[in-house]
Amino acid sequence: MLRQVQLRWSGHLVRMEDKRLPKRLFYGDVTEGARRQGGQKRPYKNTLKKSLKQLQIDTATWEDLAQDRLAWRRSVKTGSAIYEANRIVAAKTKRAARKSPALLDQYSQCPGLSNMPAMSTHLPHGNPPCRTSSDAMQQQSDNSNLYV
Incomplete structure (x- = not known):
């Protein structure tokens, strides 16, 4: 469900006007500043790319697909359904x-x-x-x- 919300928001960002702040932040890169010490948090774009791959949406052309709102929502919904069905089958098989x-x-x-x-010969730690x-x-x- 979070994956669907993330992708729907990303599609909304793609369709926004260029002068809007959320779109500028999404497409802009940080030019100054230092990274935190220790393990780095995964940037939004990396999680977006991972979600696109898991839902079988092409990472190279997803922005073109997102321009058409209905097609984007349909592909996100079907991709999520396929991913969830595969995840459930894999979990049942593993179990x-x-x-x-x-x-x-x-x-x-x-x-x-x-x-x-059989007689019970069970001993603790045995x-x-x-x-x-x-x-x-x-x-x-x-x-x-x-x-x-």
Whole structure:
């Protein structure tokens, strides 16, 4: 949402008259002054360029696109929707990869008989208790219902 607001404001700046102060500040560069000591804050133009790339808007021609207000708003809105959908899919994939193999790997390396229930031998700061593969599968199916 912040990305959309930033890009809509940038489009507004492009369409402003040249004599307006916000546009002059946006296109002007600081010629005097010292930079702060330590890590530098990211300038607005750098975050703007990053946002344009994330929303798949060409950084070389974005100002021409922003001249047409309706086309600019449409491209920002569709780019944001695509970016958000991709972000959600990536997060779900990452979450699924983090949840399923780790649980199976943790218990598959434990020695034990498959027909014998596991006894809890969990000690603080020690290894996790070993369980049979059927217990691990049962726990995985129980946990999968909690996070959906």
